[in-house]
Amino acid sequence: MSERVINIGLCGFGVVGQGVLDHLERKRSVLREQLGVNIVVSRIAVRNLSKARDINVDPSIVSGDALSVALDPDVEIVCELMGGTGIAREVTVAALKAGKIVITANKALLCDHGEELLSLAREHDGHLLFEASVAGGIPVIKAIREGLVINEFSSIYGILNGTCNYILTRMANEGLSYPEILVEAKELGYAEAKESLDVDGIDAAHKAVVLAYLAHGKWVALEDVRRQGITDISQEDIQFAKNSGYAVKLIAVVDRDRALNSLRVSVLPTLVSKQCSLGSVDGVHNAVAIHGDVVGETVYIGPGAGRDATASAVISDVVDAAKLLIFGGPEGGYPFLDPAPRNGSNIVLASAKDLKSRYYVRLVVVDKPGVMAEIASVLAAREVSLASVTQKEVGEDEERVSLIITTHLTTEQAILDVVEDLGNLESLEEKPFSMPIGNFA
Numbered sequence: 001m002s003e004r005v006i007n008i009g010l011c012g013f014g015v016v017g018q019g020v021l022d023h024l025e026r027k028r029s030v031l032r033e034q035l036g037v038n039i040v041v042s043r044i045a046v047r048n049l050s051k052a053r054d055i056n057v058d059p060s061i062v063s064g065d066a067l068s069v070a071l072d073p074d075v076e077i078v079c080e081l082m083g084g085t086g087i088a089r090e091v092t093v094a095a096l097k098a099g100k101i102v103i104t105a106n107k108a109l110l111c112d113h114g115e116e117l118l119s120l121a122r123e124h125d126g127h128l129l130f131e132a133s134v135a136g137g138i139p140v141i142k143a144i145r146e147g148l149v150i151n152e153f154s155s156i157y158g159i160l161n162g163t164c165n166y167i168l169t170r171m172a173n174e175g176l177s178y179p180e181i182l183v184e185a186k187e188l189g190y191a192e193a194k195e196s197l198d199v200d201g202i203d204a205a206h207k208a209v210v211l212a213y214l215a216h217g218k219w220v221a222l223e224d225v226r227r228q229g230i231t232d233i234s235q236e237d238i239q240f241a242k243n244s245g246y247a248v249k250l251i252a253v254v255d256r257d258r259a260l261n262s263l264r265v266s267v268l269p270t271l272v273s274k275q276c277s278l279g280s281v282d283g284v285h286n287a288v289a290i291h292g293d294v295v296g297e298t299v300y301i302g303p304g305a306g307r308d309a310t311a312s313a314v315i316s317d318v319v320d321a322a323k324l325l326i327f328g329g330p331e332g333g334y335p336f337l338d339p340a341p342r343n344g345s346n347i348v349l350a351s352a353k354d355l356k357s358r359y360y361v362r363l364v365v366v367d368k369p370g371v372m373a374e375i376a377s378v379l380a381a382r383e384v385s386l387a388s389v390t391q392k393e394v395g396e397d398e399e400r401v402s403l404i405i406t407t408h409l410t411t412e413q414a415i416l417d418v419v420e421d422l423g424n425l426e427s428l429e430e431k432p433f434s435m436p437i438g439n440f441a
């Protein structure tokens with residue numbers, strides 16, 4: 001009997017695409033033995049046919065037309081590794097409508113169009129797999145929908161953007177400012193030329209939306225994610241954190257309140273205790289802590305991006321896809337349960353009035369009598385109770401001081417109001433900066 005061959009079309013042959021081909025080739029014989037099939041990359045699509053690549057391939061399989069690769073009748077598994085939400089969506093929609101299995105590493109695509117794409121997959125008996133879209137090499141999607149399938153999730157929090165974590169770690173270790181590190185991070189290829197997706201927390205928000213869907217069956221719109229990036233974090237914040245046993249991390253949170261039937265997705269700079277599992281996750285690493293009602297807390301730490309880590313996750317989907325093709329059909333199994341029956345459509349978005357945390361607020365003020373009293377009265381008017389105040393001169397300028405305030409437990413709405421009111425005070429020299437003080441295990 002002739003050997004079963006499964007053909008893959010790689011749409012995108014950049015960092016991740018080349019990593020996928022490289023590792024599939026290296027492990028071809030092992031996979032063949034384990035699966036009993038030969039997985040072959042039979043077609044590749046790129047934008048620029050004349051670009052030099054690290055991995056050489058037979059030019060006859062490379063095309064500039066991603067749609068034709070995805071719709072090639074011999075291609076059973078389509079890997080969308082192009083990025084963005086334009087051609088990537090077009091190719092994914094077309095392949096799913098053709099009943100194919102599509103694998104993507106594209107969190108932006110999932111965040112914006114996940115609902116549409118998954119329903120297309122169901123409608124046309126295709127599949128959409130996306131292990132590499134969140135936390136790169138960490139198999140967190142498999143953890144949520146397979147390993148932890150019996151759990152209801154109260155909270156998921158994570159460091160989901162390696163670039164931000166790298167910048168914050170270097171700010172803490174070397175005392176450099178955010179702009180200084182950003183320049184270097186770009187030179188080293190850790191940050192994109194257009195850094196906004198990373199440093200403004202958009203990439204982490206895309207990933208948090210995917211996790212929220214997997215855990216609760218609800219797609220939260222990107223604009224409903226409360227989001228703040230790392231660009232306003234100063235050395236003062238970092239030093240305060242260090243001296244108080246904390247680290248500043250960009251933390252994505254997916255929080256479910258079952259009593260209120262609400263869900264909250266946020267990405268915020270956060271003071272995280274060095275004692276907690278995420279507090280000492282440094283550099284480009286990602287980490288995700290998941291609280292399930294049956295298992296308790298599980299924590300996953302590892303490389304969140306990069307050619308090899310991401311290829312590892314994409315290939316785990318390739319193997320699932322191959323299993324679906326080999327064992328699938330009416331008698332076959334679906335490798336995971338659909339989160340939609342978790343009945344996410346009934347869940348409401350949490351109100352800032354119901355969310356409580358302690359907060360850190362940094363202010364730069366004119367050093368004159370009465371300023372502290374003014375600030376205290378703003379806090380009192382919003383019923384925010386002060387836990388501590390630290391005052392420091394700003395640079396050489398004796399007329400300006402920075403005040404770092406921490407609060408007792410208060411609502412997010414109250415702190416948003418306080419920050420707005422403080423920003424209106426004449427004695428304020430800069431926009432106030434605030435962040436929650438995380439209460440993580």
Ligand SMILES: NC(=O)c1ccc[n+]([C@@H]2O[C@H](COP(=O)([O-])OP(=O)(O)OC[C@H]3O[C@@H](n4cnc5c(N)ncnc54)[C@H](OP(=O)(O)O)[C@@H]3O)[C@@H](O)[C@H]2O)c1
Pocket residue numbers: 011012013014015016017045046047048049051064065066080081082083084087105106107132133136304305306307310
């Ligand atoms: N890099 C990572 O560490 C990482 C980690 C997790 C997830 N991801 C996700 O993985 C995806 C790919 O990322 P990447 O880093 O591999 O990107 P990349 O290096 O920029 O590669 C993108 C590839 O897509 C091709 N492409 C773009 N537009 C195309 C079009 N219209 N038609 C055909 N081909 C087209 C490009 O062709 P040319 O080479 O000819 O320009 C290139 O080969 C993205 O969704 C990204 O968010 C990446």
